[in-house]
Amino acid sequence: MAHTTTIMLLGSGELGREFTISAKRLGARVIACDAYEQAPAMQVADAAEVFPMLDGEKLREAVHSHRPDHIVPEVEAIRTEVLAELEAEGFDVIPSARAAQLTMNRDAIRDLASGELGLVTSRYRYAESIEEVREAAAHTGFPCVIKPVMSSSGKGQSKVDDTDGLVSAWDHACANMRGDRARVIVEQFIDFDYEITLLTVRHAGGITFCDPIGHRQERGDYRESWQPAVMSERALADAQAMAAKVVEALEGEGRGHGLFGVEFFVRGDQVIFSELSPRPHDTGMVTSISQNLSEFDLHARAVMGLPIFGDEPAIPAASAVILADRDSTDFAFEGVADALGLGPDVDLRIFGKPTTRPFRRMGVALAVGEDTDTARALACEAARKVRIAYRD
Ligand SMILES: Nc1ncnc2c1ncn2[C@@H]1O[C@H](COP(=O)(O)OP(=O)(O)OP(=O)(O)O)[C@@H](O)[C@H]1O
Numbered sequence: 557m558a559h560t561t562t563i564m565l566l567g568s569g570e571l572g573r574e575f576t577i578s579a580k581r582l583g584a585r586v587i588a589c590d591a592y593e594q595a596p597a598m599q600v601a602d603a604a605e606v607f608p609m610l611d612g613e614k615l616r617e618a619v620h621s622h623r624p625d626h627i628v629p630e631v632e633a634i635r636t637e638v639l640a641e642l643e644a645e646g647f648d649v650i651p652s653a654r655a656a657q658l659t660m661n662r663d664a665i666r667d668l669a670s671g672e673l674g675l676v677t678s679r680y681r682y683a684e685s686i687e688e689v690r691e692a693a694a695h696t697g698f699p700c701v702i703k704p705v706m707s708s709s710g711k712g713q714s715k716v717d718d719t720d721g722l723v724s725a726w727d728h729a730c731a732n733m734r735g736d737r738a739r740v741i742v743e744q745f746i747d748f749d750y751e752i753t754l755l756t757v758r759h760a761g762g763i764t765f766c767d768p769i770g771h772r773q774e775r776g777d778y779r780e781s782w783q784p785a786v787m788s789e790r791a792l793a794d795a796q797a798m799a800a801k802v803v804e805a806l807e808g809e810g811r812g813h814g815l816f817g818v819e820f821f822v823r824g825d826q827v828i829f830s831e832l833s834p835r836p837h838d839t840g841m842v843t844s845i846s847q848n849l850s851e852f853d854l855h856a857r858a859v860m861g862l863p864i865f866g867d868e869p870a871i872p873a874a875s876a877v878i879l880a881d882r883d884s885t886d887f888a889f890e891g892v893a894d895a896l897g898l899g900p901d902v903d904l905r906i907f908g909k910p911t912t913r914p915f916r917r918m919g920v921a922l923a924v925g926e927d928t929d930t931a932r933a934l935a936c937e938a939a940r941k942v943r944i945a946y947r948d
């Protein structure tokens with residue numbers, strides 16, 4: 557009997573919104589979940605459920621009531637023990653409950669990558685008190701980077717130049733961590749030449765890679781990304797081999813299918829593994845303009861078990877973020893016409909988040925160009941033209 561694929565999306569931000577559009581184009585029904593109403597993906601989904609993704613009871617209840625064919629995590633902070641239970645009951649968690657569990661905790665994924673798989677990473681140590689932070693920093697040396705083991709988008713992260721900075725970095729991490737575990741990773745600061753995200757798709761036909769995406773981060777959060785990033789053949793081959801290894805290791809009891817954003821630092825020909833998302837990556841929003849099938853289309857195909865033929869060559873393109881700078885519940889976007897008026901090589905995605913806060917990502921400008929430098933300049937110019945007009 558014909559059957560409509562139902563997908564339950566856990567987290568409904570900008571990445572989920574684009575994924576929902578891709579999945580719906582292929583005939584899926586999408587139920588978007590997040591902690592607040594009118595989240596970006598909810599505005600384009602078939603149905604919505606509002607509850608905190610860390611509330612295990614509510615999560616179980618929502619899954620049991622909708623009985624989705626696929627459960628697609630969109631944020632990192634999810635009650636992952638419940639995902640493991642649901643997987644054991646026969647639900648398909650994308651890419652697997654193991655992947656969600658390991659990547660939610662920096663210590664778990666780092667132990668796997670560095671310890672079990674032997675990938676090159678920065679020197680690191682964990683700490684659960686200021687005394688342990690001091691010992692860890694003595695091990696990594698200065699400068700070092702301190703991050704809560706549970707956080708994303710740079711929350712609670714600081715770069716520390718000498719022992720004087722350790723107390724405030726520890727306090728900042730504790731104040732901005734997620735969950736109830738006061739635990740940080742202290743990492744050697746890598747003075748990289750550039751950093752990349754390697755979108756890696758694991759699907760029924762095997763593993764395929766997108767062209768590498770270069771990006772620039774501020775405060776641990778991305779500001780601009782571009783594709784294809786120039787890399788030596790050797791560095792690219794090493795990054796691909798490391799990405800394939802870590803992605804394979806995340807399969808667990810699930811199918812392990814989906815798109816992953818694998819992050820690397822590159823210094824000369826040396827490739828250093830940083831972390832990965834078992835889902836579309838924010839820096840990968842550029843693929844909405846650079847690739848025939850975007851990272852969202854590829855994730856939707858991999859989730860739904862649909863054909864993926866191989867590499868998706870990118871044309872030179874870039875993305876630049878549009879950030880809010882204060883709290884507001886009543887605002888509008890100005891300058892959209894000016895941004896789009898820059899020419900046919902420019903496009904925008906306005907996410908439709910119902911409220912702003914300082915540094916919250918509200919939209920992204922996209923551009924193509926003769927080369928990535930031209931595309932970057934154009935995307936940044938377009939992003940600057942879009943302004944948020946606050947009315948409260
Ligand atoms: N050890 C390091 N050395 C140099 N730079 C680093 C290091 N760790 C992090 N950074 C910088 O901070 C950025 C964010 O770090 P990371 O990806 O670990 O944070 P995150 O909170 O997981 O972000 P997201 O969830 O958006 O991926 C990196 O992309 C890089 O620019």
Ligand SMILES: NCC(=O)N[C@@H]1O[C@H](COP(=O)([O-])[O-])[C@@H](O)[C@H]1O
Nearest residue numbers: 567568569570571572709838916917
């Ligand atoms: N680096 C992870 C990332 O970019 N995640 C994206 O941001 C949303 C949360 O945004 P918000 O904090 O503005 O609600 C998430 O739902 C996801 O789409």
Ligand SMILES: [Mg+2]
Nearest residue numbers: 709819830831
């Ligand atoms: Mg990251």
